[in-house]
Amino acid sequence: MVLGRLIFGIGGECLEVAQAKITTDWFKSRWLGFALGLNLSSARVASALNDNLSPVIASHPVGVVGASWVGFTVCVLCLACGFGLAYLDRPESRKSAGVRLDARDRKLEQVRSRTGNIIGHRAINVSSDSIMTMALSPNAVEEEEENEKENEMAEDDQMRFSEIFTLQTNFWILSLCCISLYGAVVPFIHILSDFLQKKWYHKNPTKAGAVMSIPDIVSSVGSPLCGYLVDRFGNRARYIPVSAILLIWVHVQLGFTMFTPVVAMFILGLSYSLFASVLWPCIPFLVKDHQLGTAYGLVTIALNISLTFFPMIVASILHATDGSYQHTEGMFITLSVIGLLLSIILNVVDHRQGGDLQHSEESALLSSELQSQDDEYYEERIRREQLQREHQQQRGHYDPREPGFEYRRQRRFSQDLLQVEDPDIEDVQGMVTTIPVGEGIITVIPHRRRHSMAGFTGYMERARLRQHANHVQVAPGLNSTPGSMPHQSSPHLASNSTFSERRQE
Numbered sequence: 196m197v198l199g200r201l202i203f204g205i206g207g208e209c210l211e212v213a214q215a216k217i218t219t220d221w222f223k224s225r226w227l228g229f230a231l232g233l234n235l236s237s238a239r240v241a242s243a244l245n246d247n248l249s250p251v252i253a254s255h256p257v258g259v260v261g262a263s264w265v266g267f268t269v270c271v272l273c274l275a276c277g278f279g280l281a282y283l284d285r286p287e288s289r290k291s292a293g294v295r296l297d298a299r300d301r302k303l304e305q306v307r308s309r310t311g312n313i314i315g316h317r318a319i320n321v322s323s324d325s326i327m328t329m330a331l332s333p334n335a336v337e338e339e340e341e342n343e344k345e346n347e348m349a350e351d352d353q354m355r356f357s358e359i360f361t362l363q364t365n366f367w368i369l370s371l372c373c374i375s376l377y378g379a380v381v382p383f384i385h386i387l388s389d390f391l392q393k394k395w396y397h398k399n400p401t402k403a404g405a406v407m408s409i410p411d412i413v414s415s416v417g418s419p420l421c422g423y424l425v426d427r428f429g430n431r432a433r434y435i436p437v438s439a440i441l442l443i444w445v446h447v448q449l450g451f452t453m454f455t456p457v458v459a460m461f462i463l464g465l466s467y468s469l470f471a472s473v474l475w476p477c478i479p480f481l482v483k484d485h486q487l488g489t490a491y492g493l494v495t496i497a498l499n500i501s502l503t504f505f506p507m508i509v510a511s512i513l514h515a516t517d518g519s520y521q522h523t524e525g526m527f528i529t530l531s532v533i534g535l536l537l538s539i540i541l542n543v544v545d546h547r548q549g550g551d552l553q554h555s556e557e558s559a560l561l562s563s564e565l566q567s568q569d570d571e572y573y574e575e576r577i578r579r580e581q582l583q584r585e586h587q588q589q590r591g592h593y594d595p596r597e598p599g600f601e602y603r604r605q606r607r608f609s610q611d612l613l614q615v616e617d618p619d620i621e622d623v624q625g626m627v628t629t630i631p632v633g634e635g636i637i638t639v640i641p642h643r644r645r646h647s648m649a650g651f652t653g654y655m656e657r658a659r660l661r662q663h664a665n666h667v668q669v670a671p672g673l674n675s676t677p678g679s680m681p682h683q684s685s686p687h688l689a690s691n692s693t694f695s696e697r698r699q700e
């Protein structure tokens with residue numbers, strides 16, 4: 196049973212982290228609170244069903260084994276939904292919906308676009324074992340440099356372990372809120388059936404089960420509703436102290452009065468909806484995008500610390516006090532008060548740091564638009580200045596407006612590359628055919644093993660340039676009139692079939 200619970204715990208908690216991360220990726224800019232609230236709501240509906248159905252199934256002749264089979268069927272349905280989700284969340288759909296790619300997919304994307312640039316995004320598949328490229332576009336070198344930068348950025352995009360220690364104070368305060376507030380609710384719900392039977396519904400587990408499902412039922416409606424309200428009106432961190440106050444009320448009433456528990460159960464449901472639907476959507480506001488998965492993981496660890504240790508503490512209090520629920524209520528009240536203090540500190544720190552947690556969706560959108568307009572403006576300015584500087588530096592050597600500029604630029608590049616010693620280059624050179632066309636060169640690469648293309652590309656590029664430099668030396672038509680573009684095939688190229696001939700082949 197312990198092994199089963201261990202596997203169940205690993206699966207369930209990883210699922211929660213993944214759900215939160217995927218939901219945030221898709222809804223970060225709009226409806227995040229509502230989407231995460233719906234997420235919680237589905238969990239609450241399932242808990243409420245479980246509270247009501249488990250005693251009924253268990254009292255049926257099929258007993259606990261029958262109840263377990265119902266659970267198994269639900270897990271199989273879940274697996275099918277998981278496959279459905281994996282399909283909907285594939286990188287292509289993310290890209291077309293403008294959703295941020297994960298670091299791994301971004302990296303793959305970079306490699307693909309890098310290969311595409313050198314082999315040519317204008318690459319034409321000539322036959323199953325050869326690839327033809329239009330290379331040496333005027334911007335090829337710049338594009339390549341840009342790709343390299345993007346590649347580095349994709350590497351930076353992965354969260355490093357050491358970054359955990361740089362997460363801001365408010366993130367940690369929020370995690371502590373999670374420990375205390377969840378600690379005042381979930382372990383209490385675990386003992387609720389016994390508690391209700393002992394104090395109000397003697398030996399009536401079905402009635403106790405029905406009453407204990409009230410918080411989950413209220414929360415299943417309240418969580419998306421609260422999520423919607425914080426999306427719409429902001430002030431999300433301000434709801435956390437309110438929910439802590441409600442929790443104090445619930446535990447005082449249930450522990451120290453005989454007033455009907457039904458009202459307290461409603462308020463517990465309200466408080467549970469409020470802090471859960473506010474706490475999780477706060478996380479994306481406290482960390483950077485690439486830290487999101489780890490951040491959700493860390494808060495889930497905090498949640499599980501709470502759900503591991505407080506039930507043990509409750510059990511030992513009950514054991515030590517001969518089953519006195521007033522002492523356990525004392526512990527839950529203490530946790531709620533700690534949650535209240537922490538949430539007040541959270542609000543104070545957030546206020547000092549500019550109130551990130553208080554934004555409504557509209558104000559966040561507006562400020563991010565202004566921010567990106569600013570960014571674009573400065574990026575454009577820096578780009579222009581850089582281009583201007585480069586242009587001025589190059590002016591002394593050659594002017595792009597002069598005829599033959601591109602030809603001379605390529606020749607210089609090729610000559611530079613010829614200085615580089617590379618023994619392997621000869622092998623590759625024999626396999627490559629280049630044909631001058633217009634302002635560029637077509638490179639035909641016999642290529643049987645397409646998947647090794649990326650590794651091959653570096654050699655290819657050099658071989659192509661080296662060969663181009665060879666043309667410059669051997670072909671009088673190319674060399675004699677600097678300033679004009681190559682317009683005829685060199686003897687070196689005469690033996691090679693043309694682009695269209697190859698395509699026909």
Ligand SMILES: C[C@H](N)C(=O)N[C@@H](CCCCN)C(=O)O
Pocket residue numbers: 208211214215234235238381471475498
């Ligand atoms: C027991 C379960 N692990 C739990 O209490 N989960 C929390 C957190 C859900 C986080 C969803 N992003 C809950 O409120 O249900």
